[in-house]
Amino acid sequence: MKYGFARRVHKLKSSAVRDLLKIINQGNIISFAGGLPDDGLFPLEAVENAFDKAFQSGKQALQYAETEGLAPFREAIAERMAKNGIKSSIDDILVTTGSQQAIDLFTRIMFDPGDVVLTENPTYLAALQVFQSYEVDVKPVLSDEQGMIPEDLDNKVKKYNPKAIYVIPTFSNPTGKAWSHERREHLLEIAKKRNVIIFEDDPYGEIKFDDNETFVPIAAMDTEGTHVLYTSTFSKTVVPALRTGWIKGPYQIIRMMAQAKQATDLHTNSLSQHALYHLLRDFDLDSHIKTLRKTYCSRMKIMKELLESINMPGFSYIVPKGGMFFWVSMPDAINVTSLLDEAVKRGVAYVPGAPFYVDKPELNTLRLNYTHSAPDKLKKGMEILTDVFSNTLTNAK
Amino acid sequence: MKYGFARRVHKLKSSAVRDLLKIINQGNIISFAGGLPDDGLFPLEAVENAFDKAFQSGKQALQYAETEGLAPFREAIAERMAKNGIKSSIDDILVTTGSQQAIDLFTRIMFDPGDVVLTENPTYLAALQVFQSYEVDVKPVLSDEQGMIPEDLDNKVKKYNPKAIYVIPTFSNPTGKAWSHERREHLLEIAKKRNVIIFEDDPYGEIKFDDNETFVPIAAMDTEGTHVLYTSTFSKTVVPALRTGWIKGPYQIIRMMAQAKQATDLHTNSLSQHALYHLLRDFDLDSHIKTLRKTYCSRMKIMKELLESINMPGFSYIVPKGGMFFWVSMPDAINVTSLLDEAVKRGVAYVPGAPFYVDKPELNTLRLNYTHSAPDKLKKGMEILTDVFSNTLTNAK
Numbered sequence: 001m002k003y004g005f006a007r008r009v010h011k012l013k014s015s016a017v018r019d020l021l022k023i024i025n026q027g028n029i030i031s032f033a034g035g036l037p038d039d040g041l042f043p044l045e046a047v048e049n050a051f052d053k054a055f056q057s058g059k060q061a062l063q064y065a066e067t068e069g070l071a072p073f074r075e076a077i078a079e080r081m082a083k084n085g086i087k088s089s090i091d092d093i094l095v096t097t098g099s100q101q102a103i104d105l106f107t108r109i110m111f112d113p114g115d116v117v118l119t120e121n122p123t124y125l126a127a128l129q130v131f132q133s134y135e136v137d138v139k140p141v142l143s144d145e146q147g148m149i150p151e152d153l154d155n156k157v158k159k160y161n162p163k164a165i166y167v168i169p170t171f172s173n174p175t176g177k178a179w180s181h182e183r184r185e186h187l188l189e190i191a192k193k194r195n196v197i198i199f200e201d202d203p204y205g206e207i208k209f210d211d212n213e214t215f216v217p218i219a220a221m222d223t224e225g226t227h228v229l230y231t232s233t234f235s236k237t238v239v240p241a242l243r244t245g246w247i248k249g250p251y252q253i254i255r256m257m258a259q260a261k262q263a264t265d266l267h268t269n270s271l272s273q274h275a276l277y278h279l280l281r282d283f284d285l286d287s288h289i290k291t292l293r294k295t296y297c298s299r300m301k302i303m304k305e306l307l308e309s310i311n312m313p314g315f316s317y318i319v320p321k322g323g324m325f326f327w328v329s330m331p332d333a334i335n336v337t338s339l340l341d342e343a344v345k346r347g348v349a350y351v352p353g354a355p356f357y358v359d360k361p362e363l364n365t366l367r368l369n370y371t372h373s374a375p376d377k378l379k380k381g382m383e384i385l386t387d388v389f390s391n392t393l394t395n396a397k
Numbered sequence: 398m399k400y401g402f403a404r405r406v407h408k409l410k411s412s413a414v415r416d417l418l419k420i421i422n423q424g425n426i427i428s429f430a431g432g433l434p435d436d437g438l439f440p441l442e443a444v445e446n447a448f449d450k451a452f453q454s455g456k457q458a459l460q461y462a463e464t465e466g467l468a469p470f471r472e473a474i475a476e477r478m479a480k481n482g483i484k485s486s487i488d489d490i491l492v493t494t495g496s497q498q499a500i501d502l503f504t505r506i507m508f509d510p511g512d513v514v515l516t517e518n519p520t521y522l523a524a525l526q527v528f529q530s531y532e533v534d535v536k537p538v539l540s541d542e543q544g545m546i547p548e549d550l551d552n553k554v555k556k557y558n559p560k561a562i563y564v565i566p567t568f569s570n571p572t573g574k575a576w577s578h579e580r581r582e583h584l585l586e587i588a589k590k591r592n593v594i595i596f597e598d599d600p601y602g603e604i605k606f607d608d609n610e611t612f613v614p615i616a617a618m619d620t621e622g623t624h625v626l627y628t629s630t631f632s633k634t635v636v637p638a639l640r641t642g643w644i645k646g647p648y649q650i651i652r653m654m655a656q657a658k659q660a661t662d663l664h665t666n667s668l669s670q671h672a673l674y675h676l677l678r679d680f681d682l683d684s685h686i687k688t689l690r691k692t693y694c695s696r697m698k699i700m701k702e703l704l705e706s707i708n709m710p711g712f713s714y715i716v717p718k719g720g721m722f723f724w725v726s727m728p729d730a731i732n733v734t735s736l737l738d739e740a741v742k743r744g745v746a747y748v749p750g751a752p753f754y755v756d757k758p759e760l761n762t763l764r765l766n767y768t769h770s771a772p773d774k775l776k777k778g779m780e781i782l783t784d785v786f787s788n789t790l791t792n793a794k
Contacts, residue, residue: 001592001623003649004560006509009657039456047459048452055445059436062444062636097494097640097662104661108530112403129660133505163401195398226398239459241667243494252400260406263526264501265494269666270638 011132030381033349035173035324036372041292042239046283047275053282054274065270067262069095069246073277077246080280084205085220086230088248094258097268099203099245102231103130105257105264106164106199106247111136116162120148122356122365124173124201127166140358141165145318147179150186157194164197170215171204171323174356174367178321184218191227197253198228203245206237206289207371208322209297215322219248226250234276236324237289242272296324299370299378306382312393326368327353334392336366343388348381408529427778430746432570432721433769438689439636443680444672450679451671462667464659466492466643470674474643477677481602482617483627485645491655494665496600496642499628500527502654502661503561503596503644508533513559517545519753519762521570521598524563537755538562542715544580547587554591561594567612568601568720571753571764575718581615588624594650595625600642603634603686604768605719606694612719616645623647631673633721634686639669693721696767696775703779709790723765724750731789733763740785745778 054061068074074090081088096102103126111117113135119127121140131138139160142152147169156162165187169179179187191198200218208215219230233245247257261267279285300319303326307317314331330336337352353365373381451458465471471487478485493499500523508514510532516524518537528535536557539549544566553559562584566576576584588595597615605612616627630642644654658664676682697716700723704714711728727733734749750762770778 001647003594003647004507005653006505006507006512008509009506009653034461036461039460042456042459044452044456044459051448051452055441055448059439059441062439062441062638063436064431064433064632064637097666100660101662108403109406110401110403112405115403126660126663133657133660197400235461239668240461241459243662243664243666250398250400256402256406260530263497263523263530264661265498265640266523267640269494269640269669271636272666272668 008133008135011135029344029347029349030373030377030384031349032368032370032373032381032385033351034372035369037236037240037292037324038295038372038374040374041295043283043288046279046288047239050275050279050283051271053278054271057274061271061274063270065267065273067258067267069093069268070270070273070277073273073280074246076277076280081230081248084217086217086248087223087225091251092225092254093246093248094254094261095268095273096231096245096247096261097265098235098243099201099231099233099247100126101261101264102245102247103127103199103201105260106229106253107131107134107136109253109256109260110163110197116160118153118156118160118162118165119358120167120172121358122174122353123166123358124168125355127201128356128358138358143177145177147177147183148187150183153187154190157190157196162196164199165191166199166201167218168201168204169218170202171207171320173204173323174325174351174353175327176318176320176323176325178215181216184216184221188218188221188227196227198222200228200230202230202232203236204323205232207293207296207324209293209300210321213321229253237285237292238276238279242269242276244268244272244276293322296371299373299375300326302375302378303368303370303382306379306386310386310389310393312390315389315393324369324371326370328366328368329362330364330366330389331393332364335363337363339388339392343385346384346388348384348388350385405530405532408532426741426744426746427770427774427781428746429765429767429770429778429782430748431769432766434633434637434689434721435692435769435771437771438692440680440685443676443685444636447672447676447680448668450675451668454671458668458671460667462664462670464655464664466490466665467667467670467674470670470677471643473674473677478627478645481614483614483645484620484622488648489622489651490643490645491651491658492665492670493628493642493644493658494662495632495640496598496628496630496644497523498658498661499642499644500524500596500598502657503626503650504528504531504533506650506653506657507560507594513557515550515553515557515559515562516755517564517569518755519571519750520563520755521565522752524598525753525755535755540574542574544574544576545584547580547583550584551587554587554593559593561596562588563596563598564615565598565601566615567599568604568717570601570720571722571748571750572724573715573717573720573722575612578613581613581618585615585618585624593624595619597625597627599627599629600633601720602629604690604693604721606690606697607718610718626650634682634689635673635676639666639673641665641669641673690719693768696770696772697723699772699775700765700767700779703776703783707783707786707790709787712786712790721766721768723767725763725765726759727761727763727786728790729761732760734760736785736789740782743781743785745781745785747782
């Protein structure tokens with residue numbers, strides 16, 4: 001039988017990253033491809049203890065639950081956000097099945113086919129997948145190392161009258177960039193002036209390398225809480241398996257997202273919510289995050305050192321101040337997707353940058369993750385990779 | 398700020414049942430409203446043991462995972478389905494965040510706005526919510542106690558050229574009905590003849606009251622595996638909190654749903670998948686299900702006895718052969734939504750039948766759940782409710 005799919009699936013491409021993960025998981029490959037935290041650093045004992053407490057809290061923790069999320073868990077989330085300057089009440093918070101679902105639900109309730117969202121370029125590819133699957137018209141805004149360029153942002157807001165602006169201002173995926181304070185302020189200003197929603201995706205904000213630097217979430221600047229939706233997750237700071245994130249924003253939008261969530265999956269795994277509630281209450285998550293920062297920073301430096309060893313015109317990279325990724329540019333002539341075969345043959349994987357672009361991909365870019373591999377593996381993999389790169393660069397001359 | 402939502406949200410109504418749950422959870426009310434299993438019967442020890450084993454299986458169980466679901470878990474699901482005559486390989490199975498997500502993903506990949514789905518009437522209201530949220534045109538097929546009436550089904554398949562037919566053939570929600578074997582065969586026959594997908598939603602099939610009766614899933618009749626998508630869940634047989642279900646069907650459709658799932662929530666909570674895998678391997682789930690059958694059957698009989706005590710023209714109900722619900726009809730003149738206030742004041746809740754209808758709701762119908770309340774509460778609640786009903790019926794004469 002030939003199956004007639006909906007029009008929207010023609011826009012639906014499988015994530016290159018996730019398909020790659022399957023291949024990589026099968027072999028003995030050093031992977032800089034995924035966006036995985038290091039499982040060696042998972043706070044396993046804390047998570048186990050938290051589940052024990054969840055079980056002790058009674059059978060109610062195993063029953064159907066409210067779509068909005070467990071109320072004491074939302075309170076704990078509100079407290080955590082308050083530490084970053086984001087004010088909220090539990091009614092402004094919806095617990096989601098990972099922050100991926102927050103992007104999906106928002107898009108579902110906000111965008112008709114042809115409505116416009118502005119994004120950075122490149123940007124998180126699974127956000128692009130969501131936008132495309134709802135036939136949203138994605139328009140990229142020019143960026144530099146400080147964030148979106150104000151002139152281009154202003155022009156495109158005027159020209160396209162977007163419903164929302166999707167940004168990852170703190171240690172973005174894929175580029176690892178952090179926006180300057182001024183650019184954040186400007187974005188909020190234009191959003192307020194033109195009544196556009198900012199969707200601030202912040203899975204990496206906690207993973208910062210310099211304790212003395214501060215990156216204020218745009219949601220914290222939006223003191224009236226009218227223009228910013230803020231989403232984050234426990235996938236990077238606790239464990240990914242629980243698929244538990246949240247979104248905070250204007251009540252009217254959160255309420256509508258909760259209604260959409262009812263139809264999508266009724267509610268997020270409530271045993272995991274109970275467990276995370278206990279973990280937030282009884283475990284020193286901030287101290288654990290400090291360990292993550294230190295460890296990931298030292299791995300970033302190992303990777304940086306080896307990238308520095310490549311000294312060729314046209315080869316460049318952004319040194320991240322936090323998060324999980326290096327963004328690397330090769331000379332224009334080099335197609336990194338073809339190069340990937342060679343790298344995988346030699347036992348190392350990365351992700352080509354192309355799928356992160358809204359349009360006209362820059363085929364000479366790639367993303368490297370430094371959080372997943374232990375230092376010795378990281379070093380070994382980077383030695384191979386820099387060799388692959390150097391050979392290519394030498395041959396390309 | 399005034400927020401401009403997508404057109405599809407105007408079709409999105411909050412589920413009357415789930416909103417009701419919130420009120421009921423706050424008060425000291427005996428509830429026949431939700432579709433909740435009894436938490437007193439949850440296999441708590443088995444679930445705890447299963448989580449212990451999942452934790453022991455290593456940190457990998459807490460990492461990001463494949464969208465399709467944990468392979469050994471899908472194998473265990475395939476084995477369970479095989480017992481019911483449904484043949485599958487793990488590639489035909491997608492693990493979903495509850496079977497609700499299976500309905501959502503299927504609708505998302507299959508239906509453009511205006512495409513038609515045929516359903517029973519009344520039918521599962523959260524399926525109607527999904528269809529409506531994607532602007533699917535839902536057309537009801539006339540049914541009797543045996544299932545969809547063949548003539549009407551044939552006519553409507555011809556007339557509307559539907560993309561799919563959504564059915565809950567075994568102990569349906571809300572009516573508790575079970576389709577006859579002949580009607581199942583007829584449905585499959587017409588689906589094959591006209592190339593229509595059957596979406597068989599089967600969360601209740603395991604909860605049957607007579608061991609000697611057999612209800613063959615339509616998916617088991619579809620020996621070539623080309624025309625039936627079959628979804629079920631562990632929410633009714635293990636616990637609901639884990640939000641873990643699955644869908645089985647033609648690889649091409651399952652593959653497309655997996656792609657849609659990537660954009661929706663990346664993958665289902667993998668710690669829960671690991672735990673359920675261990676539970677299926679080490680716990681005698683079939684014996685547990687036998688206990689559920691026996692217990693729920695005896696509660697159904699308590700409810701039946703009290704319903705029998707109402708002997709008035711125009712009052713009727715369907716005696717279920719399994720599942721979780723009685724479907725009750727009052728005389729035409731009685732609006733059960735108004736009557737609900739009176740019932741709740743006296744400490745008992747039920748769900749009006751209206752939201753389960755595709756169109757033209759029969760305002761004199763209601764659904765009663767008998768699985769959630771322990772026998773003494775069930776009896777007490779039903780005594781109050783039959784009193785409320787009898788008073789109304791007497792007054793209405």
